[in-house]
Amino acid sequence: MEAKVRVARYDPDGNRDHHFDEYTVQLAENAMVLDALIDIRENVDETLSVRCSCRSAICGSCAMRVNGKATLVCNTPMSRVAPNGEQITVEPMGNMPVLKDLVVDLEVFWNKVKAITPWIQPEGPKPEREYIVADEHMQNLINTVQCILCGACVSDCTVLEVDPSFMGPAALAKAYRFAADPRDGHKQERLELYSQASGMWDCTHCFQCVEVCPKGVAPMDWILELRREAEAAGLKDHNGVRHSESLAHSVKESGWLDEAKLAMDSYGKFSDKLKLVPVGVRTILKGKMPKTGPFHHKRPGAEHVTRIFEELEGKHS
Amino acid sequence: MVFEHDVLIIGAGLAGLRAGIEAKRKGVDVAILTKVYPVRSHTNAAQGGINASLDEGDSWESHAYDTVKGSDYLGDQDAIEILAQEAPSDIIELEHMGVIFNRDEEGRLGTRAFGGASHARTYFVADITGQALLHVGYEQSLKYKIPTYNEFFATSLIYEDGAVKGCVAIEMRTGELHVFKAKAVIIASGGVGRAFEPSTNALICTGDGMALAYRVGAPLMDMEMVQYHPTTLPSNGALLTEGARGEGAYLVNSNGDRFMSTYAPNMLELASRDVVSRSEQTEINAGRGIDGCVMLDCRHLGADLIHSKLRQIWELARDFSGVDLVTEPCPVRPGMHYIMGGIKANFNGQVKWGESAGQSVPGLYAIGETSCISIHGGNRLGANSLLELVVFGRRSGLHAAEYAMTQKHANVGESRAEIDRKKITALLERPQASDMVGKLRMELGDTMNQHVAVFRDEAGLKTAVAKVKELKQRYQGIGLQNKGKVFNTNLLSALELENMLDVAEVITESALYRKESRGAQFRTDYPERNDAEWLKHTLAFQTDSGPRLDALEVTITKWQPQKRTY
Ligand SMILES: Cc1cc2nc3c(=O)[nH]c(=O)nc-3n(C[C@H](O)[C@H](O)[C@H](O)COP(=O)(O)OP(=O)(O)OC[C@H]3O[C@@H](n4cnc5c(N)ncnc54)[C@H](O)[C@@H]3O)c2cc1C
Numbered sequence: 010m011e012a013k014v015r016v017a018r019y020d021p022d023g024n025r026d027h028h029f030d031e032y033t034v035q036l037a038e039n040a041m042v043l044d045a046l047i048d049i050r051e052n053v054d055e056t057l058s059v060r061c062s063c064r065s066a067i068c069g070s071c072a073m074r075v076n077g078k079a080t081l082v083c084n085t086p087m088s089r090v091a092p093n094g095e096q097i098t099v100e101p102m103g104n105m106p107v108l109k110d111l112v113v114d115l116e117v118f119w120n121k122v123k124a125i126t127p128w129i130q131p132e133g134p135k136p137e138r139e140y141i142v143a144d145e146h147m148q149n150l151i152n153t154v155q156c157i158l159c160g161a162c163v164s165d166c167t168v169l170e171v172d173p174s175f176m177g178p179a180a181l182a183k184a185y186r187f188a189a190d191p192r193d194g195h196k197q198e199r200l201e202l203y204s205q206a207s208g209m210w211d212c213t214h215c216f217q218c219v220e221v222c223p224k225g226v227a228p229m230d231w232i233l234e235l236r237r238e239a240e241a242a243g244l245k246d247h248n249g250v251r252h253s254e255s256l257a258h259s260v261k262e263s264g265w266l267d268e269a270k271l272a273m274d275s276y277g278k279f280s281d282k283l284k285l286v287p288v289g290v291r292t293i294l295k296g297k298m299p300k301t302g303p304f305h306h307k308r309p310g311a312e313h314v315t316r317i318f319e320e321l322e323g324k325h326s
Numbered sequence: 327m328v329f330e331h332d333v334l335i336i337g338a339g340l341a342g343l344r345a346g347i348e349a350k351r352k353g354v355d356v357a358i359l360t361k362v363y364p365v366r367s368h369t370n371a372a373q374g375g376i377n378a379s380l381d382e383g384d385s386w387e388s389h390a391y392d393t394v395k396g397s398d399y400l401g402d403q404d405a406i407e408i409l410a411q412e413a414p415s416d417i418i419e420l421e422h423m424g425v426i427f428n429r430d431e432e433g434r435l436g437t438r439a440f441g442g443a444s445h446a447r448t449y450f451v452a453d454i455t456g457q458a459l460l461h462v463g464y465e466q467s468l469k470y471k472i473p474t475y476n477e478f479f480a481t482s483l484i485y486e487d488g489a490v491k492g493c494v495a496i497e498m499r500t501g502e503l504h505v506f507k508a509k510a511v512i513i514a515s516g517g518v519g520r521a522f523e524p525s526t527n528a529l530i531c532t533g534d535g536m537a538l539a540y541r542v543g544a545p546l547m548d549m550e551m552v553q554y555h556p557t558t559l560p561s562n563g564a565l566l567t568e569g570a571r572g573e574g575a576y577l578v579n580s581n582g583d584r585f586m587s588t589y590a591p592n593m594l595e596l597a598s599r600d601v602v603s604r605s606e607q608t609e610i611n612a613g614r615g616i617d618g619c620v621m622l623d624c625r626h627l628g629a630d631l632i633h634s635k636l637r638q639i640w641e642l643a644r645d646f647s648g649v650d651l652v653t654e655p656c657p658v659r660p661g662m663h664y665i666m667g668g669i670k671a672n673f674n675g676q677v678k679w680g681e682s683a684g685q686s687v688p689g690l691y692a693i694g695e696t697s698c699i700s701i702h703g704g705n706r707l708g709a710n711s712l713l714e715l716v717v718f719g720r721r722s723g724l725h726a727a728e729y730a731m732t733q734k735h736a737n738v739g740e741s742r743a744e745i746d747r748k749k750i751t752a753l754l755e756r757p758q759a760s761d762m763v764g765k766l767r768m769e770l771g772d773t774m775n776q777h778v779a780v781f782r783d784e785a786g787l788k789t790a791v792a793k794v795k796e797l798k799q800r801y802q803g804i805g806l807q808n809k810g811k812v813f814n815t816n817l818l819s820a821l822e823l824e825n826m827l828d829v830a831e832v833i834t835e836s837a838l839y840r841k842e843s844r845g846a847q848f849r850t851d852y853p854e855r856n857d858a859e860w861l862k863h864t865l866a867f868q869t870d871s872g873p874r875l876d877a878l879e880v881t882i883t884k885w886q887p888q889k890r891t892y
């Protein structure tokens with residue numbers, strides 16, 4: 010098979026301009042994108058730098074963007090991204106500075122992982138043998154430890170694009186792994202730590218991490234689990250909790266979202282609520298105030314929505 | 327720059343991490359240097375599990391005996407006894423450190439069957455056991471605040487006045503060379519799979535630590551013992567765990583027969599790996615294969631089991647062979663997987679040399695796949711490797727820490743890096759040539775896989791020896807296109823190739839030296855095991871004209887050699 014590859018290049022030792030180089034290489038039929046890159050770097054252009062090791066989607070070295078989307082190139086078949094022999098574009102991961110070509114600086118990424126206290130902290134005397142834990146608990150956790158910390162989710166996270174301080178999907182998925190481990194004795198402190206600013210409540214559910222995760226870990230699902238755990242643990246004094254409660258309440262009572270109230274409810278302190286005044290003024294000036302004005306009306310048929318809520322709440326209680 | 331630590335560990339796989347934790351517990355200043363981020367290490371690849379005789383009906387003696395028998399009586403029994411005796415408490419400790427092992431109905435650790443074992447004693451985390459263990463090892467290293475020098479590549483050991491005093495390493499991000507001073511150095515740098523093509527091993531498994539130790543005079547032991555795993559994918563050499571057969575999968579030939587009944591009537595698919603690989607190759611050579619493969623059949627295990635306990639290999643078969651294990655059998659063949667040989671060390675990880683390898687090299691330790699503590703002898707049992715990493719990682723960490731406490735820092739300065747710097751500058755300044763690193767590596771891999779594989783003979787081995795010598799010669803003439811400093815992977819591949827060439831030379835010469843068949847070494851010209859002459863380890867010492875080979879007695883405690891059947 011002929012593979013046409015356009016590769017993002019950057020050489021800090023050379024002229025330091027970001028540009029693309031184009032290569033065409035011959036590969037076996039079932040070749041992966043990584044095979045193309047290895048062929049280029051071994052046989053065509055030895056100046057190309059790529060991180061890779063296991064070739065079987067387990068070490069997490071080879072995350073980068075193919076045609077704009079983060080993935081592990083070692084398990085991305087050429088035939089999937091270029092079914093008709095099209096040229097593909099390979100770039101380094103996003104949300105991280107580039108060191109050279111396809112190699113990015115991962116220090117911030119690792120520091121965020123380190124910040125979640127990523128080791129188990131049992132309390133009390135250790136049992137003589139193993140901790141007795143139901144297999145289903147372990148099976149649930151095994152889903153999270155499938156994460157190989159490749160960084161693909163962080164690369165394509167839309168929150169990190171605007172707020173680099175966000176803990177990010179990889180660290181938060183790992184955080185869940187510890188918070189939910191029945192052997193850990195510090196669940197409450199953990200949930201408090203992960204609830205802080207830049208933590209679990211800053212995810213906007215954009216689904217990017219679920220889509221790009223090459224291991225099917227779906228980090229966002231674990232972030233949502235963390236939120237449930239935090240609320241269940243009584244950690245309700247957070248804008249995020251108020252936000253979701255207000256949202257649910259408004260939809261339940263009126264059939265749709267009361268945006269003005271949602272904003273007001275989300276902030277806990279009066280001084281924070283006051284900060285919304287200029288936002289409100291700007292909303293009016295830009296003509297973005299809802300047609301109903303500041304007054305929120307019940308939608309026709311809202312009682313059906315209310316019934317759905319009551320039905321579900323009944324099931325959960 | 328010059329960095330200084332009491333104990334320096336080269337390698338952040340599970341062996342290196344476990345050693346670091348123990349040394350730190352002892353209170354010394356320890357650091358780990360690694361060419362990839364710790365969780366990128368090859369320990370990740372281990373799928374199947376880790377052995378221990380924790381079960382009530384099991385015993386350490388049974389585990390030890392299975393290991394001795396699996397080794398074809400070449401393993402050192404003093405070390406094997408320690409391995410089997412200490413396994414249970416080490417597994418429990420791993421569980422306490424946070425490993426999410428699969429459980430049984432009562433919530434206790436659950437086991438699966440593995441090859442060559444008389445009892446189901448393999449503990450596991452789905453089919454990602456190595457990854458699960460490696461990540462926990464890394465977590466613990468963070469807990470213990472052990473500094474890691476990530477993406478630093480060790481280029482030589484500092485050996486002065488009769489002792490090892492540290493190493494020199496390249497910082498990959500800047501291309502700078504640094505001196506690491508240490509009172510003790512533990513090499514935990516993994517295997518050398520990339521000297522073979524294909525191999526189940528990661529691209530980083532290039533035998534660096536073996537070459538570094540060999541060059542300061544430490545012998546490499548039993549290097550001819552190269553394990554071919556029975557179930558690898560033909561396309562890229564990726565491995566489908568023995569755990570699949572442990573869960574009940576079959577091997578069938580082109581006639582649809584479970585051919586293992588001919589070769590190992592009792593253990594069938596779960597005979598030891600050398601036996602199964604040889605059987606497969608015999609079937610294939612006799613024309614009962616399909617495109618050079620036999621079939622691994624998992625269909626009768628059912629979708630639920632496959633998706634829960636064998637999920638990763640289901641993905642691998644899908645991605646690399648386009649096979650759905652739930653509905654189709656998968657073509658597999660023997661593929662290079664593991665090296666039983668390595669740097670000669672004892673059960674505390676102390677590297678040995680001198681007359682009958684009876685003396686310790688002061689300040690030097692080796693553990694994990696890079697070492698030959700001689701647990702595996704001629705053939706490693708599945709799930710004994712991860713175990714060796716924790717048992718001897720722990721023991722060497724403790725021993726090295728205690729040793730370091732008795733030592734002062736040597737007077738080694740930044741100027742020591744100059745030797746390595748000169749060599750690298752010369753390499754970079756050489757003009758471009760037609761021989762590229764990748765090309766030489768491929769020729770090496772093909773040669774090894776052709777002549778130093780499941781079946782060997784003198785003619786083939788001599789061809790391989792000559793070819794490796796030729797490649798060593800040509801290596802002297804290569805030129806690199808990449809002259810840069812930052813992340814120059816071209817330079818690193820060249821250094822890795824140089825290491826692999828030295829190690830490959832030892833592997834082929836050792837295979838030629840051992841004139842018998844034992845474990846993974848099957849010589850068609852010497853098809854029998856010959857205990858009278860060859861119940862011995864091979865030792866290879868570096869000389870200017872290539873390896874000098876010698877033999878060393880095997881340590882036998884309880885189990886006299888017997889005929890081996892499965
Ligand atoms: C596919 C596969 C499946 C396996 N399954 C099992 C199993 O089920 N059970 C089992 O027991 N075993 C299994 N094994 C074997 C086992 O995984 C390995 O033998 C073991 O993990 C090796 O660990 P290690 O700590 O010695 O080295 P590695 O994990 O390979 O780590 C080596 C370390 O050394 C560092 N390093 C190397 N060279 C340098 C250098 N020049 N400078 C600096 N750092 C360097 C690397 O960065 C890395 O951190 C399997 C192996 C493979 C390939």
Ligand code: FES
Pocket residue numbers: 061062063064065066067068069070071072081082083084
């Ligand atoms: S090379 Fe290891 S994940 Fe791709």
